[in-house]
Amino acid sequence: QSVAVLGAPFSRGQKRGGVEHGPKAIRDAGLLERLSGLDYAVHDFGDLSFHHVEKDEPYMDVKFPRTVGAANKTLSGAVSRAVGAGHTLVMLGGDHSLAIGSVAGHAQQCPDLCLIWVDAHADINTPMSSPSGNLHGQPVAFMLKELQDKMPDIPGFSWTKPFLSSRDLVYIGLRDVDPGEYQILKDLNIQYFTMRDIDRLGIQRVMEVSLDHLLSRKQRPIHLSFDVDAFDPSLAPATGTPVNGGLTYREGIYITEEIHNTGLLSVMDLVEVNPMLGATRQAVEATASLAVDVIASSLGQTREA
Ligand SMILES: N[C@](CCCC[B-](O)(O)O)(CCN1CCCCC1)C(=O)O
Ligand SMILES: [Mn+2]
Ligand SMILES: [Mn+2]
Numbered sequence: 661q662s663v664a665v666l667g668a669p670f671s672r673g674q675k676r677g678g679v680e681h682g683p684k685a686i687r688d689a690g691l692l693e694r695l696s697g698l699d700y701a702v703h704d705f706g707d708l709s710f711h712h713v714e715k716d717e718p719y720m721d722v723k724f725p726r727t728v729g730a731a732n733k734t735l736s737g738a739v740s741r742a743v744g745a746g747h748t749l750v751m752l753g754g755d756h757s758l759a760i761g762s763v764a765g766h767a768q769q770c771p772d773l774c775l776i777w778v779d780a781h782a783d784i785n786t787p788m789s790s791p792s793g794n795l796h797g798q799p800v801a802f803m804l805k806e807l808q809d810k811m812p813d814i815p816g817f818s819w820t821k822p823f824l825s826s827r828d829l830v831y832i833g834l835r836d837v838d839p840g841e842y843q844i845l846k847d848l849n850i851q852y853f854t855m856r857d858i859d860r861l862g863i864q865r866v867m868e869v870s871l872d873h874l875l876s877r878k879q880r881p882i883h884l885s886f887d888v889d890a891f892d893p894s895l896a897p898a899t900g901t902p903v904n905g906g907l908t909y910r911e912g913i914y915i916t917e918e919i920h921n922t923g924l925l926s927v928m929d930l931v932e933v934n935p936m937l938g939a940t941r942q943a944v945e946a947t948a949s950l951a952v953d954v955i956a957s958s959l960g961q962t963r964e965a
């Protein structure tokens with residue numbers, strides 16, 4: 661089994677500088693060493709380089725559409741090649757707009773993939789419903805076939821088309837969903853577990869139902885898109901959109917242990933670590949170290965042995 665690590669130093673899906681330094685912060689927290697300690701061959705693909713598109717004016721209030729679109733087109737090619745070469749891939753963000761390229765590239769190789777989205781936010785705004793115009797709040801809307809009649813042709817995104825059915829997606833950790841997003845979740849009958857659901861059911865039941873929902877009919881590759889802001893801000897302060905009342909360390913690790921135990925994890929994203937947003941160096945290091953723990957646990961590090 662071989663693991664590839666790919667950095668995507670990108671920030672234009674949102675407004676706060678620094679998230680482009682996320683890949684370096686996670687590497688500096690010892691990611692490669694930790695993965696080498698697990699029984700994988702580890703390949704470091706380094707960081708992609710992205711180019712800013714000139715005169716990238718907003719389109720329907722969407723910010724930097726051409727720059728974000730171009731970055732994700734590049735990323736999707738790199739992800740597709742890595743999966744095609746047989747690697748389990750870890751994509752380090754960068755903001756969550758990068759999931760547009762990461763999941764699309766994965767779907768090119770694995771069209772029957774299912775998606776587990778761990779996040780305080782649903783990231784399913786359309787350009788029309790977005791309160792901010794920031795594309796890191798919209799990636800899932802670009803993937804869903806059921807939304808394509810609601811999606812305008814945004815400049816920079818002509819390279820991609822929706823590939824995911826709403827039944828092939830589960831959310832875990834939601835606690836800050838916009839009205840337009842909530843309407844979409846309900847209309848498309850998308851399976852989601854909020855932090856309240858986790859309080860009521862417990863994380864063991866949430867994972868049991870989530871994995872049953874996605875895998876009981878058919879075992880297929882899993883794409884895990886993990887936004888570090890799913891965790892409580894006390895654990896992951898260095899991130900752009902923190903929301904109180906998030907996952908505990910143990911809940912986050914239980915999620916990733918259960919995903920590892922399926923044996924079906926194929927690509928994971930770890931996004932929204934922003935080393936410039938920690939109040940202290942310790943806060944930055946705690947956030948980056950947590951990201952390493954999440955990735956290592958997704959790839960088989962256990963609390964047992
Ligand atoms: N839903 C928000 C936040 C998106 C976060 C993206 B992620 O998950 O990748 O970090 C807007 C959230 N909300 C807007 C009104 C005021 C409170 C925050 C948006 O801008 O779409
Ligand atoms: Mn997100
Ligand atoms: Mn989020």
Ligand SMILES: [Mn+2]
Nearest residue numbers: 889900901932
């Ligand atoms: Mn965020």
